[in-house]
Structure formats: structure tokens, C-alpha cells
Amino acid sequence: MSPQERKRQNLVAIYQALLQLMTQKPLATISITELCQQAGVSRTYFYRNYANFDQIIGAFQEQYMLHYLRRLPNQTQIGLAELMTRYFQVVQQAADTNRLLIKNDKYDIFVQTFQTVFQLLIKQNRISSASGLAIFNEPYYVEFFSGAVVNVAINWMRRGMPEPPAYLGQQIERLATLHPHKPQQ
Numbered sequence: 001m002s003p004q005e006r007k008r009q010n011l012v013a014i015y016q017a018l019l020q021l022m023t024q025k026p027l028a029t030i031s032i033t034e035l036c037q038q039a040g041v042s043r044t045y046f047y048r049n050y051a052n053f054d055q056i057i058g059a060f061q062e063q064y065m066l067h068y069l070r071r072l073p074n075q076t077q078i079g080l081a082e083l084m085t086r087y088f089q090v091v092q093q094a095a096d097t098n099r100l101l102i103k104n105d106k107y108d109i110f111v112q113t114f115q116t117v118f119q120l121l122i123k124q125n126r127i128s129s130a131s132g133l134a135i136f137n138e139p140y141y142v143e144f145f146s147g148a149v150v151n152v153a154i155n156w157m158r159r160g161m162p163e164p165p166a167y168l169g170q171q172i173e174r175l176a177t178l179h180p181h182k183p184q185q
């Protein structure tokens with residue numbers, strides 16, 4: 001097994017062990033020793049790779065989202081509605097895990113992961129400019145947009161996900177491309 005594959009395997013093991021423990025008790029009461037025993041990894045592994053549990057969750061969420069991005073159509077660019085539809089599909093597929101993380105106050109990790117991945121897509125010019133997305137280059141807009149999308153996802157899960165992901169993707173595109181006032185200088 002390659003070092004890269006071993007690292008990924010250990011991340012999955014420690015993340016799944018953390019989730020399992022979180023179903024049994026609050027995150028604040030889980031010890032590093034307990035987590036490492038549950039995951040079958042050493043404490044040395046934990047301390048070499050992570051400073052806290054949030055880093056485990058963040059690393060796994062980012063890896064999960066990057067895996068999702070690799071499954072996007074091979075076309076150069078993708079429309080915002082389709083991209084957001086895919087995001088809500090991912091949220092829906094992992095709804096139980098997402099609810100558990102939200103219950104343990106990990107909202108910020110979802111926002112940070114979304115923001116990191118979204119910035120990567122902008123940097124790689126993967127989002128179709130036909131959606132009028134010049135606003136994404138405005139200061140603080142990506143932070144605003146990331147928080148808004150994650151908040152919609154969380155509330156959608158709380159409501160039992162009554163609408164299909166495509167509906168939410170279209171709504172996000174519509175709201176994101178409204179013509180805002182020009183920034184004051």
C-alpha cells in the first residue's frame with residue numbers, strides 16, 4: 001500500500017471512529033486515547049497529523065468534496081445551478097452524518113470546506129461565466145455565499161429535505177446572480 005493510500009485509509013478510519021463515538025456521547029467528552037483505540041491508530045499518528053478533532057473532520061470533508069469534484073462532468077466549465085445541484089446531492093447522501101456534525105456544533109467546518117472548494121473552482125475557472133458570476137470576485141462575497149449555501153443546506157435537512165436538489169440548485173443560482181448594487185468606493 002502506498003503512503004498516500006495509507007494516509008487516506010487512516011483518515012477514513014479515524015473520521016469514522018470519531019463519528020461512531022459522537023453517536024454515543026458529546027464530542028467534548030471524547031478523549032484522544034479513546035478515539036485512537038476505536039480507530040486502530042496510534043496516538044503518535046494523531047498528534048503528528050492533527051491538533052484537534054476539527055482538523056480530522058475538516059480534512060475528511062475536504063477530501064470528500066474533492067472526490068465529488070472529480071466526478072463532475074469533464075467539460076471545462078459547469079453552470080452554477082448544476083454545481084449547486086451536485087452539492088445538495090452530496091449533502092443529501094451524507095444527511096445523517098451532517099446532522100450529527102451539526103448537532104456537535106461543526107457548522108463552521110461545513111462553511112470552511114465549501115469556501116475552500118468553491119474558491120478552487122473559481123481559481124480553476126470551472127464555473128460558467130454565463131451565470132453572471134463576476135460578483136464572486138468582490139471582496140467577502142465568497143464568504144457570504146458559502147455561509148448562505150451551507151445555511152440553506154442545513155435548514156433543508158432540518159425540514160426533511162422536501163425539495164429535490166435540482167430545485168435548490170436553481171434557487172441558489174437565481175439568488176446568486178441577482179444584480180446587486182455596485183460597491184461604494
